[in-house]
Each structure stands twice: as C-alpha cells, then as structure tokens.
Amino acid sequence: MSATTEAAAPEKPQTPHRAQRILREILESSTLVVVMAIVAAMLIGAILIAFADEDVRAASAYFFSRPGDTLSAIWEAVSGAYIAMFQGAIFNSNVDSFAGQIRPFTQTLTQATPLIFAGLGLGIGFRAGMFNIGAQGQIIIGATLGGWVGFAWHLPVGLHLLVAVLGCALGGAIWGFIPGILKAKTGAHEVIVTIMLNYVALNLLSYLLSLEAFQREGQDNPISPTVDANAQYPLLLGSSFPLHWGFVLALACAGGVWWLMERSTLGFEFRAVGANARAARTAGMNVAKGTVLVMVVAGALAGLAGSAQVLGTEKNLTLDVAGSIGFDAITVALLGRSRPLGTVMAAILFGGLKASGPTLQVQAGLPVDIVFVIQATIVLFIAAPPLVRSMFRLPAPAHEKEVAA
Structure with missing residues (x-):
C-alpha cells in the first residue's frame, strides 16, 4: 500500500x-x-x-x-x-424511651457520613472515567492535616472548626493532586499510583504519631492529643445522640456535587472526558487539566470524610482513623451509580449494616x-x-x- x-x-x-x-x-x-x-x-x-x-x-x-x-x-x-x-x-422497640429507640438510626447516619463524602468523590472520578482507588490515603492525609490543626492550633469558636475542616479538605486535595498530575503529564495509571499512595499515607501517619508534636502526653501508644472542643463538629441532636453537623455538611456536598456534575460547564467537561477523552480533546477541552481537577475535587471530598472521623467521631488521630472507609466508599459509589442521591442512600445502607453489627452479635448470638x-x-x-x-x-x-x- x-x-x-x-x-x-x-x-x-x-x-x-x-x-x-x-x-x-x-x-x-x-x-x-x-x-x-x-x-x-x-x-x-x-x-x-x-x-x-x-x-x-x-x-x-x-x-x-x-x-x-x-x-x-x-x-x-x-x-x-x-x-x-x-x-x-433503624429503630429499637425494646427500649422504653423514644431517644433510645431512635438512637440506632442516628448511629447509622453517623457511620454513613464519611461514606457519603468519600463516595461522592469516587463517584466524580468514576463518571470522569478514572479509577480512583486512593480514597483511603486521601482520608488519612486529610484527617492528619485537619487533626493537627484541631489540636495544635487554638482559635476562636467557629473559626477553629472552619480552618480544621478546610485543612482536611486541603490534605485530601493534595493527595489527590499527585496521581492526577502524574496521569496528566506522564500517563501513569491512577489505579497503581493511588493504591501505592494509600500505603505511603498510612506509613506517613505512623511516623508522625511517633513524633512528640503528634503524640498525646503520657502515652506510648500511637495516638494524638484530643482535638480542641472549638474544632469539633457540634452534635446535631444533643449529647444523647452521636450524630454531628458533619452529616449536614455531607448532604450539602451531595447537593454541590449534583450541581457540579449536572449543571456546570466544568462538570460537563468531566463527563465528556469520561465518555470519550479523544473526542473531548478534539472539541477543544483540556483533558490534562480536567484529569487533575477531577482528582483534586475527589481528594478534597475524601479529606472531608477524614474530617467526619477526626473532628466528629474519633476526635483524635490513630492509625485506624480511616478504618475501611476508603474501600467501602468504592462500593457505595458503585451501588449509588455515582449519582449524589444514590450515593447518599447507599452510604446510609452501609452505615446501617455497620451499626447493626454489635446488636446482631448480642441479640442473635x-x-x-x-x-x-x-x-x-x-x-x-x-x-x-x-x-x-x-x-x-x-x-x-x-x-x-x-x-x-
């Protein structure tokens, strides 16, 4: 020829x-x-x-x-x-008081809160055609930075919580930026990079918790000081229930993600890149920039999942601060079909399964x-x-x- x-x-x-x-x-x-x-x-x-x-x-x-x-x-x-x-x-009819009866559901929503944040972030990546498996590491780094702001800084009420939450989002965004820029500039596969960064994040946290600045006074175990009260999420329904205002923030983020992906130009570009990156490039879209932004936004949302842990539930840093949230969030995003409403419902389902474990063990043996x-x-x-x-x-x-x- x-x-x-x-x-x-x-x-x-x-x-x-x-x-x-x-x-x-x-x-x-x-x-x-x-x-x-x-x-x-x-x-x-x-x-x-x-x-x-x-x-x-x-x-x-x-x-x-x-x-x-x-x-x-x-x-x-x-x-x-x-x-x-x-x-x-959901509802424990064996308890006499109404507060005790509905407490299980508030526990479910508390468990669901970090899954909503992380699931939203992963869903954005999935719809953009990116396999972000690094939510676990992004949660750890977000919790680490936000937790440090929470116990090392001393700021007024309201401002301290705001700065700590932003610190969590920033930490996750930084950890999401790394695989994003590597994929955009070198073609490195995000699955491999994000999995490796999960281990880097865990070992980095382990190292930091061995330092005097991150270790609780009088403790030999790897645990940080307790986050200042000013930097903690306030309880949503009072001291009788574990649910905190992080759940409200998670719902607000779900609404924000819906607007981003369905109503904004940037979200359209994310979806276009996920559908066909070559066609998106031909249409004049900056695919490399979109790749980086997807991972940054996803990382920031995963970092907010870390805030639900360190500023809401745990109130300190440990090696188990992220639990298995980053991996469970993958299922939550897929189960919710990477849509905000579906992700919220899937997170509540998984939160309920997790909350039901102790009762299953005690009542059913x-x-x-x-x-x-x-x-x-x-x-x-x-x-x-x-x-x-x-x-x-x-x-x-x-x-x-x-x-x-």
Whole structure:
C-alpha cells in the first residue's frame, strides 16, 4: 500500500478500554438491578445465618424424620437475625424511651457520613472515567492535616472548626493532586499510583504519631492529643445522640456535587472526558487539566470524610482513623451509580449494616462477620450486573440488545 493510500485511509475508531467498559456497564445498571443485587446479598446472608445457628444445625440432624423443626429453626434464626439488625440500625422497640429507640438510626447516619463524602468523590472520578482507588490515603492525609490543626492550633469558636475542616479538605486535595498530575503529564495509571499512595499515607501517619508534636502526653501508644472542643463538629441532636453537623455538611456536598456534575460547564467537561477523552480533546477541552481537577475535587471530598472521623467521631488521630472507609466508599459509589442521591442512600445502607453489627452479635448470638459477608456479596453482584439479571430473569439494557443484534 502506498504512502498516499495510507494517509487517505480513514482512522480506526478508538474503542473504549475494557476496564472503562466494565465500569460504564456497572454505572449504567438500572435501579431494579441494584435493588435485586441487595436482595440477592440478603438471601445469601440468610443462608449463612442458617448455617451458623446452633438450633438449625441440631434440628437438621433429624431433618428427614421431622423436617418442620428444621424449617422452623431456619425461620427463627434468619428472622431473628434480621430483626436484630433492624433494631441495631433503624429503630429499637425494646427500649422504653423514644431517644433510645431512635438512637440506632442516628448511629447509622453517623457511620454513613464519611461514606457519603468519600463516595461522592469516587463517584466524580468514576463518571470522569478514572479509577480512583486512593480514597483511603486521601482520608488519612486529610484527617492528619485537619487533626493537627484541631489540636495544635487554638482559635476562636467557629473559626477553629472552619480552618480544621478546610485543612482536611486541603490534605485530601493534595493527595489527590499527585496521581492526577502524574496521569496528566506522564500517563501513569491512577489505579497503581493511588493504591501505592494509600500505603505511603498510612506509613506517613505512623511516623508522625511517633513524633512528640503528634503524640498525646503520657502515652506510648500511637495516638494524638484530643482535638480542641472549638474544632469539633457540634452534635446535631444533643449529647444523647452521636450524630454531628458533619452529616449536614455531607448532604450539602451531595447537593454541590449534583450541581457540579449536572449543571456546570466544568462538570460537563468531566463527563465528556469520561465518555470519550479523544473526542473531548478534539472539541477543544483540556483533558490534562480536567484529569487533575477531577482528582483534586475527589481528594478534597475524601479529606472531608477524614474530617467526619477526626473532628466528629474519633476526635483524635490513630492509625485506624480511616478504618475501611476508603474501600467501602468504592462500593457505595458503585451501588449509588455515582449519582449524589444514590450515593447518599447507599452510604446510609452501609452505615446501617455497620451499626447493626454489635446488636446482631448480642441479640442473635451471631458473629459480626455476617455483616461483612453481606457487604462483600453486594460488591460481587454490583460488579456483575449480567449475573443479577440472569438470576432474576431481568431484561438486558437496550444497548446490549443492539450489540447482540
């Protein structure tokens, strides 16, 4: 073929990366598929609860002679476990006072608050076509900087909290900027960079907590001084409930993210880059700048998740300040289809599962690991929409039917 022919040959259309196609399929799953994924996870959890119950195992020894005993034991075990989870996460009717009855729900919202922040940040990245797996590290750095401002500085009421919250957001934004600029300038894959930065953040916090400036006086354990009262989120419903004003800020951020992604020019550019970076570049958009900004905004939101921990719930820095929030937020963002409202609802669901663990253990006598299994199963089904559709005989999306045709 001659050089002229080669030059005249039309350019092959760029096909999406396989990982991006998978992510897009997950994000485009219908609400029904998401709901049925949760139902399927609950059914698998019911099976595990039945196997873990001693009465069920005892009755199953003579199943063929008296099957009704086994079925009755299974019903009591499963219903008792899920009732215990409901009472531990939503409403406890066993308590006399109204405050005690609704306390579980406030605990659920408290657990959901950092998941909302981090899930919103990850959702922005997912919709922009970026696999940000670094929320854990961004939470740690945000909590570290904001926590240091909280216990090392002494500012007036109101100002101290504001500066500490901004410190958390700044710390997360800085930690998000690093993989963003590396991807934009060198093409480094954000998955690898963010995973590595998670470990860097954890070890950096471990080092800082060994320094005198970060260690609580009289303590040999890696724990910081308590954040000043002026830098703590005020309690939203009084001292009887753990819920703080960080939850209100999380809801405000959800509204802000909705406006950013659905109504602003910058959000349109984020979505355009995620849909087709090459087409966005052809249209005159600065893809490199958009990549950096996506990671900075996502990091800032993850840093605010750190503020919910260090300024609201924990009130000090430890190596476990982030828990597993950064990784749970990945599931929250996917379950919520990376939309603000869906993310808030998914975070409340996961917050409820986490809050229900102690009640499940005390009332039903079952291990807390059952909750973790349900969470992991939700992840499995959300990551495989075709599996859920085949299990419940749900119709395939229109675009899949067109491809099949």
